[in-house]
């Protein structure tokens with residue numbers, strides 16, 4: 001298999017090193033808007049070469065993996081799926097807009113391309129996916145963050161909430177995922193993944209909690225429905241090279257790649 005990794009930051013670098021050691025991966029094309037980062041990463045790998053655009057090697061590529069930004073995902077997705085090439089997306093927030101998402105899924109169907117969205121920084125997506133086959137009464141994502149992750153959020157400043165001054169665990173927002181992802185863009189990926197799997201952006205409830213003692217993000221996924229009840233709590237550690245990213249997100253990308261290339265479908 002030949003893969004393209006777009007974004008040579010925290011997730012892209014961890015993923016590229018893992019892919020370099022997978023026998024099934026024969027070639028890794030690397031792309032970053034900062035060419036120096038792609039060159040540096042390529043120099044550490046056996047199978048990588050640097051490219052200047054995704055289109056450059058699309059005919060030779062089986063899977064494009066975006067680990068860059070929402071903007072990059074929105075830009076690349078139409079071209080990749082229209083060529084019938086599979087695509088994995090880490091910046092899931094790129095799919096919040098209904099019209100764009102539907103057009104991508106339509107194109108993917110037409111050109112027989114597959115769009116993969118790893119579970120990322122949240123656990124419990126397997127159960128939610130199965131449970132959503134029947135009626136769901138409530139899907140709630142409670143995300144707890146340290147004050148540092150919520151500095152400079154305009155919504156909080158407008159409401160007079162100074163997160164650095166909070167002395168106790170405090171809920172600073174509760175509302176539909178569609179509004180939450182607009183007000184708290186750093187929370188967008190997990191909220192988007194949960195919304196896409198369950199009851200959509202308007203019925204998924206997102207609660208944001210500030211814990212003055214927290215140094216990383218935790219996510220509690222609470223689901224009730226015809227299947228019963230589920231509560232799944234993920235206490236993340238930050239990625240060593242990017243405190244804004246949970247390490248589990250890179251692991252979920254590696255695990256998704258392994259499942260795709262080895263056809264291992266345990267626990268789906």
Ligand SMILES: NC(=O)c1ccc[n+]([C@@H]2O[C@H](COP(=O)([O-])OP(=O)(O)OC[C@H]3O[C@@H](n4cnc5c(N)ncnc54)[C@H](O)[C@@H]3O)[C@@H](O)[C@H]2O)c1
Nearest residue numbers: 007009010011032033067068069072091120121189245249
């Ligand atoms: N799904 C999840 O649960 C989850 C969890 C963590 C992070 N993420 C998302 O994954 C993405 C990557 O995260 P990261 O921690 O590796 O970020 P990072 O900032 O460490 O690395 C991103 C890299 O992408 C490059 N880049 C940005 N825009 C680009 C473009 N248009 N074209 C080419 N390269 C571009 C940057 O130069 C940078 O090197 C982010 O969008 C992040 O929000 C998703």
